[in-house]
Amino acid sequence: xxxxxxxxxxxxxxDFKPFCxxxxxxxxxxxxxxxxxxxxxxxxDAQSGLDSDEHRD
Numbered sequence: 001x002x003x004x005x006x007x008x009x010x011x012x013x014x015d016f017k018p019f020c021x022x023x024x025x026x027x028x029x030x031x032x033x034x035x036x037x038x039x040x041x042x043x044x045d046a047q048s049g050l051d052s053d054e055h056r057d
Contacts, residue, residue, distance in 0.1 A: 003012040005020035007027055012018050019025040031037050 003018055004010065005012050005024050006018060007024040008020060010020040013020050016022060016025050019028065
């Protein structure tokens with residue numbers, strides 16, 4: 001079954017599947033690490049979570 005690289009569209013290489021090369025694989029990883037891929041959702045509540053200035057006992 002022929003699959004295409006999700007980055008450039010060329011045929012995927014077995015060693016880098018689903019990508020065609022190490023370059024496309026690394027480019028995808030950099031997108032994840034740089035927060036280039038995001039899932040839409042509601043805004044984070046500034047009053048809850050670890051970033052809050054309030055200290056709880």
